[in-house]
Structure formats: C-alpha cells, structure tokens
Amino acid sequence: EVQLVESGGGLVQPGGSLRLSCAASGFTFSTYWMSWVRQAPGKGLEWVANIKQDGSEKYYVDSVKGRFTISRDNAKNSLYLQMNSLRAEDTAVYYCVRGITFGGLTYYFDCWGQGTLVTVSS
Amino acid sequence: EIVLTQSPGTLSLSPGERATLSCRASQSVNNNYLAWYQQKPGQAPRLLIYGASSRATGIPDRFSGSGSGTDFTLTISRLEPEDFAVYYCQQYGTSPGFGQGTKVEIK
Numbered sequence: 508e509v510q511l512v513e514s515g516g517g518l519v520q521p522g523g524s525l526r527l528s529c530a531a532s533g534f535t536f537s538t539y540w541m542s543w544v545r546q547a548p549g550k551g552l553e554w555v556a557n558i559k560q561d562g563s564e565k566y567y568v569d570s571v572k573g574r575f576t577i578s579r580d581n582a583k584n585s586l587y588l589q590m591n592s593l594r595a596e597d598t599a600v601y602y603c604v605r606g607i608t609f610g611g612l613t614y615y616f617d618c619w620g621q622g623t624l625v626t627v628s629s
Numbered sequence: 630e631i632v633l634t635q636s637p638g639t640l641s642l643s644p645g646e647r648a649t650l651s652c653r654a655s656q657s658v659n660n661n662y663l664a665w666y667q668q669k670p671g672q673a674p675r676l677l678i679y680g681a682s683s684r685a686t687g688i689p690d691r692f693s694g695s696g697s698g699t700d701f702t703l704t705i706s707r708l709e710p711e712d713f714a715v716y717y718c719q720q721y722g723t724s725p726g727f728g729q730g731t732k733v734e735i736k
Contacts, residue, residue, distance in 0.1 A: 615679040
C-alpha cells in the first residue's frame with residue numbers, strides 16, 4: 508500500500524523557518540517525481556513545488572520562489588520542504604503528493620499524504 | 630498560464646440524483662490532460678479522473694469525465710451519500726493549476 512506521511516508542521520512566527528518532511532513507503536520512491544501541494548484554511552488547492560526523481564530538476568510556484576526549497580533523499584525514501592521567510596499567507600495544510608510527471612510537466616497527482624498544518628502567526 | 634474556472638460553486642442535490650460539474654479552461658488543454666479530484670472534510674484529496682476521461686484505480690463507474698479543448702465535465706450518475714464533497718479540476722503543466730472547486734451538498 509502506498510503511504511505518504513508528512514511531519515514537521517506547527518506554529519511559527521512571521522519571518523521564521525520550518526522544515527517539512529514526508530516519509531514514503533509502498534512504492535519505488537526513486538522512480539517518481541514528488542510534489543508539495545498546499546491548502547489554506549477553507550480555500551482551494553495550490554501546487555507549491557516539485558522535484559525530479561534524481562533531484563536534478565525543481566519547479567516552484569512564483570509566490571515561494573527564493574523562500575522555499577524542495578529536496579529529497581532517495582536512500583531514506585523521504586521528501587522535504589525547507590520554508591524560510593514565512594508569511595501569514597503561507598498558512599496552510601501542506602500535502603506530500605506523488606506526481607505523474609514527464610519532461611517536467613505534471614499531468615496529475617495520484618497519491619496524497621494526510622497533510623501537515625503550518626500556521627504562520629505572531 | 631491556464632486558468633480553470635469551475636461551476637457552479639455549490640450544487641445542492643439529493644441522493645440518487647445526477648450531478649454535472651463543469652470546468653472551463655482559459656485556453657485549450659493539450660491532449661486533454663485534465664484531472665478531477667474529490668475532497669471530503671478533513672481528508673486529503675483523492676484522484677478520480679485523469680486524462681479527462683480515465684477513471685483512477687478503484688473509482689466507481691458512476692463517476693465519469695468528458696470534454697476536450699476548454700470545456701470539461703465531471704458527471705456522477707447517481708449520487709451516493711459518500712459522494713457529497715468538494716470536487717476540483719486540475720490542468721497539467723510545469724506549474725499545474727487547480728480550479729477553485731465545486732461543493733456538492735445534500736439538498
């Protein structure tokens with residue numbers, strides 16, 4: 508069974524940093540692009556970032572470029588999101604997601620974790 | 630960047646009725662690379678449809694997707710109690726985007 512389990516969320520002050528982790532199991536992690544998708548409270552879904560199987564390509568939504576860094580460790584079957592300079596508008600549930608991606612184009616997301624809540628507030 | 634607009638915002642129906650949800654793209658979606666997701670309160674989204682009309686693994690056949698170009702539809706032929714949820718469409722890309730969602734609520 509495919510499982511994605513996020514951790515690392517919590518309350519952080521504006522301007523602070525947080526590192527999210529995602530532990531993957533039940534599939535060959537190293538053969539899939541992986542993504543982070545977020546959902547602000549009561550709002551819709553927003554793709555945040557994705558990373559190629561070997562980490563050589565990364566893409567970000569404009570609003571997080573220069574502040575967030577996606578990375579992975581295939582030996583540990585883990586995905587990460589380092590979030591710096593956090594803003595109130597980054598408050599959301601962050602989902603670790605497996606993407607069906609070819610040539611940098613993500614076609615759909617077929618497996619989702621349960622999410623971890625990040626709250627940016629003073 | 631392709632913008633997806635879903636309608637209606639809320640659909641009030643009774644169990645057993647047919648639900649028709651619309652997703653309109655601001656420009657043509659190449660090769661119909663459009664997906665649909667279902668999200669229930671407090672849960673992660675679940676993939677229903679990909680490639681505009683292909684059902685994901687384990688999705689009941691009462692869910693069907695159709696459309697091409699800029700106009701896409703998700704149809705639930707007969708609503709079951711567990712189908713009342715929010716539905717999102719999503720288009721492919723290097724920056725994949727989602728529609729704003731349609732809530733299907735019990736009338």
